[in-house]
Amino acid sequence: MKVVNVALLGIGNVGTGVYRILTENAADIKHREGLDIRIKKILVRNMNKKRDLEIDKNLYTEDFEDIINDDEIDIVAEFMGGVDPARDYIVKSLQKGKTVVTANKEVLAKHWPDFEQAAKGTGAGLYFEASVAGGIPIIRALTESLQANNIDSIMGIINGTTNYILTEMSEKDASYDDVLKEAQRQGLAEPDPANDVEGYDAAYKLSILASLAFHSRVHVENIFVEGITKINAQDITWAKELGYTIKLLAIGKKNGTVIEARVHPALIKQTHPLASVRGAYNAIFLHGHALGNFMLYGKGAGEMPTASAIVSDIIYASHITEHKFSTFENTYKKPSAITFNTDWASEYFIHLKVKDKPGVLSKISGLFGNNGVSIASMMQKQTEDDVTGIVPLVFITHETSELSMKKAIEQIKEIGDVVEVASLLRVID
Ligand SMILES: NC(=O)c1ccc[n+]([C@@H]2O[C@H](COP(=O)([O-])OP(=O)(O)OC[C@H]3O[C@@H](n4cnc5c(N)ncnc54)[C@H](OP(=O)(O)O)[C@@H]3O)[C@@H](O)[C@H]2O)c1
Structure with missing residues (x-):
């Protein structure tokens, strides 16, 4: 049976779930996947912190060097969070030929090109199912x-x-x-x-x-x-x-x-x-x-759903002999x-607070029209503000460009009787 040694970087919410699945489901994973996945080291900030899980103290380390210099470790699974030192640890692991599995969307979104370059250099794998939408594959x-x-x-x-x-x-x-x-x-x-x-x-x-x-x-x-x-x-x-x-x-x-x-x-x-x-x-x-x-x-999100994705990546990576990379130039x-495009088309929901005076509505409609914004519906709502002479107007527009809407709103704000643009929200059909 193939033995796969894994290091966990972090054992907070996600790490706890990963530890649980890899230990509690070890027999199932051996039986179904033919893999003996062993947790060899766990990196933490503080080895003496009280934790819910009963874990062999010898697995813990506060020093990443213990992981990077352990040639038996095949896969480094990162769930520390943040950019530093996660970025450095991921790059160093990949450069050493260790496959990386991460849940860390921030470090991946910001430094994916570095990771991919390091992985390609040694043929290590880079897997990140848990980084988007937790347990959803x-x-x-x-x-x-x-x-x-x-x-x-x-x-x-x-x-x-x-x-x-x-x-x-x-x-x-x-x-x-x-x-x-x-x-x-x-x-x-x-x-x-x-x-x-x-x-x-x-x-x-x-x-x-x-x-x-x-x-x-x-x-x-x-x-x-x-x-x-x-x-x-x-x-x-x-x-x-x-x-x-x-x-x-x-x-x-x-x-x-x-x-x-x-x-x-x-x-x-x-x-x-x-x-x-x-x-x-x-x-x-x-x-x-x-x-x-x-x-x-x-x-x-959550301990077990996110761990589901991480363990699935560990299993998947353990079976692969040649890892695949992006289909695009990742720089x-x-x-x-x-x-x-920054000028997308959308319908809009607009909530204006205006003074309850004749002529205000026609000024607003005029400015929408001048900027090519076409109104689909308008409601004058009743609220407690009515006693102050300020009324809310709610508009839904037909599809219009973002820039046209921004221009119209800037001009509408200048109308003296418009007290506030309380909301401007896009509408998706
Ligand atoms: N929580 C979720 O549901 C979820 C879902 C999807 C993705 N994620 C991602 O998964 C990652 C981890 O989330 P989490 O909620 O599990 O975090 P967490 O509960 O705060 O756990 C972080 C773990 O990393 C360790 N750690 C942090 N910085 C360290 C450092 N510099 N050196 C050594 N160990 C360090 C901590 O050690 P100590 O225990 O000693 O403090 C702790 O064990 C994040 O990137 C997050 O975005 C989380």
């Missing part, structure tokens, strides 16, 4: 099952924290701040939630997904990112009345040599398959020219044949 689907397709669109709910927040706001009519506090209490949001709520986590994942789907490197810098911090309960209610739900979407599209990649909250029709993805669940919905529409749904440069 979307990476393998893209690289092993959808090669026959030209994928022209990929759209996902790939951040569980924000999807949990938006779902709770929608179903419990709760405020953003209250739901965020509850999510932090339950451990579903970090004490500093910026990476999730500002959309960066989803952007790292979209960078990886879109690169694989479109066979062209989509760097994080080429992704438009807007988070959910400005979403309010009122907009969620009005969106519901209009037949929409609000989600943080990661969207990639390819048309010929033009790619667009964006992460932002959007109104999505309640009938769309992604609208039913609730709580901390994730889903990826894509379109291939041969397959048509396709969706994968499941747990995008830090923008691909020369590709243009990144």
